[in-house]
Amino acid sequence: MNRLAALAIAAFAAVSLAACGDSRQVGSVGVDWTGNDIAIDAVADPGVNGVVCHLAYFNRSFIDRISQGNWFEDPSYSALDCSVVGPLTIGNISLRPGGEEIFREGRSLIWKSLRVTRIYDAANNSLIYLGHARELQQGSGKMSLSVIPLAGEQVTWTNGAPTPATTPATVNTQ
Template identity: 55%
Template sequence: MRMIAAALLMLPTLVPVPTRAEEIAQVGVDWIGNDIVIEAIADPDVGGVTCHLAYFERSVLDRLSQGNWFEDPSNSAIQCARTGTIDVGRLQPGSPQDVFSEGRSLLFKSLRVKRIYDAENRVLVYLAHASELSEGSAKMSMSTVPLLAEDTGGGPAR
């Protein structure tokens, strides 16, 4: 039992969190206090890209009435935009990289944002998805940011 408790305490240090999100709004969706939370996430490795992530957050009343006290739904939406000059020089094409991760249950579910650099098409792809220990989730959202000729490190523009 002590081994399990120690492992659970170490869990946050074992899972790297690449960046933090800044909450910019909460939108109330019903009378019991459920909200949609919107956060801004600046890409820490690229610069010049900010993603806005929206997800559902259950109220205390909803948690009491529905059970499943420690878990929020996996639904999310993402939209990313150019906010400055983009430097893709350090990115590996086609290799998904973590940008953001946030727990959606007490232990085993998280909401993640990954970046994929599509060098051939000169596009950054951002994927928001749920990650669960026991089973995967088909709930996802995707956004793309086209790269311009002045963006560095990605080779010549077409």
């Protein structure tokens, strides 16, 4: 058996195993005759009890991988929506402007990943969830965003609430 055939078999096995048994997956919708799917995962925020994000992304089929020639990579496109599903208990989360990553899944053999980053917006008392791809080079502008306003919600901060922002975000109305 030549090297290319052995590599193809190994790639098929890796893709098949990666698709099996993901307990986060809540749905999958077929989008064409080749077997391409849009998968939907439920991602609970590990630092904020009471928030669940639903992340939709594209899964390429074996037939599509053969016909396109790009065996080891899935597209970066994703959609994200986060919801309050119960009382909010906020643990030791990052308050830095860059936030912190709460989810990561590989979208290629090595270099590309799909991520969800949580950012606390102190001025607007909100949690921002950003779904985005990270690539080694030629970063992707493909992203989606969901916001959970904390005002009006039952919120418990386990380490004490951060000090309120002194100036609210300003909006230019001109």
